[in-house]
Amino acid sequence: MSWQSACLGLWGEDWIAPLSEVLDVNRRTVERWKSGEGTIPEHIERDLIRLPHIGTAQRAYGDILRRLARGETMEDVERSIAEQRRAVARVRADLGKYRAIAILAAGKQA
Secondary structure (H helix, E strand, O other), X not given: OOHHHHHHHHHOOOOHHHHHHHHOOOHHHXXXXXXXXXXXXXXXXXXXXXOOOOHHXXXXXXXXXXXXXXXXXXXXXXXXXHHHHHHHHHHHHHOOOOHXXXXXXXXXXX
16 A cells, blocks of 8 residues: 555545645645655655554544644544534434434435
């Protein structure tokens, strides 16, 4: 696996901005690495390739890296994920109770 495929797995097709944010480097620097105009530092390339390849959770992993780069703590991230899980459980419970929620969940307008 190349460092670029690792980035693609973490952030999708538009991975340049997220990588520059996580590494705190200029976006143009990452663009030069991608094009071959510049050389990505070996330790960064090695670390990107070594990141866990966790299937469908890869994008969530990339999202967490970005959130940490923006100054959130792991506790902030964990709290947010716990809140989302509670909200998912609540919506699941409410689907059978409220017609409007069921319609919205099915992607239709009420």
